Amino acid sequence: MNAPLPYDPQRLVHCAGEIIVNVRELAERGWTPATSSNFSRRMDDAHLAITVSGRDKGRLTEGDIMVVDMDGQPVATDQKSSAETLLHTQLYKRFPEIGCVLHTHSQTQTVASRLYAGAGHVHLEGYELLKAFAGNTTHETEVELPVLPNSQDMHTLAAQVDALLDRQCMWGYLIDGHGLYAWGRDMAEARRHLEAFEFLLGCELQLLSLQPRSHR
Numbered sequence: 001m002n003a004p005l006p007y008d009p010q011r012l013v014h015c016a017g018e019i020i021v022n023v024r025e026l027a028e029r030g031w032t033p034a035t036s037s038n039f040s041r042r043m044d045d046a047h048l049a050i051t052v053s054g055r056d057k058g059r060l061t062e063g064d065i066m067v068v069d070m071d072g073q074p075v076a077t078d079q080k081s082s083a084e085t086l087l088h089t090q091l092y093k094r095f096p097e098i099g100c101v102l103h104t105h106s107q108t109q110t111v112a113s114r115l116y117a118g119a120g121h122v123h124l125e126g127y128e129l130l131k132a133f134a135g136n137t138t139h140e141t142e143v144e145l146p147v148l149p150n151s152q153d154m155h156t157l158a159a160q161v162d163a164l165l166d167r168q169c170m171w172g173y174l175i176d177g178h179g180l181y182a183w184g185r186d187m188a189e190a191r192r193h194l195e196a197f198e199f200l201l202g203c204e205l206q207l208l209s210l211q212p213r214s215h216r
């Protein structure tokens with residue numbers, strides 16, 4: 001007889017369904033090219049539902065979502081979770097209120113990460129859409145979106161993220177030449193944050209391209 005699952009299977013069905021529906025829409029916008037990107041949803045205090053590594057994120061089905069514990073270990077499956085699982089679990093472990101982490105590779109995010117890697121952040125100020133970030137109530141505010149150097153070593157990346165989180169409250173970060181991580185208390189909030197970053201980065205890139213070369 002099989003051992004009982006340490007999580008609620010109905011919760012997995014619910015979380016996987018949310019991931020599949022939302023990620024399909026993000027993929028249709030071209031934000032998950034060539035199997036890139038990864039997505040997760042907190043199931044309970046000890047488990048998250050996360051995409052299996054290497055899958056085409058535009059065609060996810062229930063079999064492409066698996067369960068890992070807060071140390072990133074697969075639970076009741078021999079599938080391999082996202083290569084970037086640690087960047088998800090570190091957020092869930094640190095912030096019990098976080099319920100969803102979304103990582104995408106749109107062209108806007110990738111170009112912005114290259115342009116602002118030297119500065120180490122993208123400064124966003126004066127936009128009405130800054131109110132999309134939880135806690136902001138006016139456009140008269142500033143958000144610094146950090147840009148981290150890329151690494152294939154997840155422990156190096158996670159250490160950089162932890163150092164940033166020690167210093168500032170944030171809802172996302174860019175990785176140079178790579179993409180964007182954004183999160184929130186639930187899927188709707190994480191998606192709102194992701195879409196807001198995408199829109200604001202697009203605005204900044206367009207403003208830059210409209211500036212005369214002498215002012216750049």
Ligand SMILES: CSC[C@@H](O)[C@@H](O)C(=O)COP(=O)(O)O
Pocket residue numbers: 034035036037038051052053054055081082083084103
């Ligand atoms: C296809 S290249 C992108 C990957 O290296 C990685 O950055 C990524 O986002 C997807 O990795 P995955 O292991 O499928 O979660």
Ligand SMILES: [Zn+2]
Pocket residue numbers: 036037038084103105178179
């Ligand atoms: Zn990635």
